[in-house]
Amino acid sequence: MQIVVYAGDKIKHLRDARALTQEELAKKAGITVTALSRIERNHAEPRATTRRKLAQALGVDPAELVEGS
Numbered sequence: 001m002q003i004v005v006y007a008g009d010k011i012k013h014l015r016d017a018r019a020l021t022q023e024e025l026a027k028k029a030g031i032t033v034t035a036l037s038r039i040e041r042n043h044a045e046p047r048a049t050t051r052r053k054l055a056q057a058l059g060v061d062p063a064e065l066v067e068g069s
Helices: 007-017 022-029 033-040 048-058
Strands: none
Touching: 007 033, 007 048, 022 033, 022 048, 033 048
16 A cells, blocks of 8 residues: 655645744745645645755755655
8 A cells, every 4th residue: 555645744744843934934945825835735736846946945855745755
């Protein structure tokens, strides 16, 4: 059985682990808080460019946001 891990869940986990607010991460990544909130709630899938921005702001490789747990 394969476990599905959504990008939004990984992003929220990484943001929380770094003690960042949504506002702080959105600003660092150059996206809106609304967009980040939708991504974290899995209501929107981030585009590749947004995923790269978020990964850079979180200090991880973009692949970490789409790979399994």
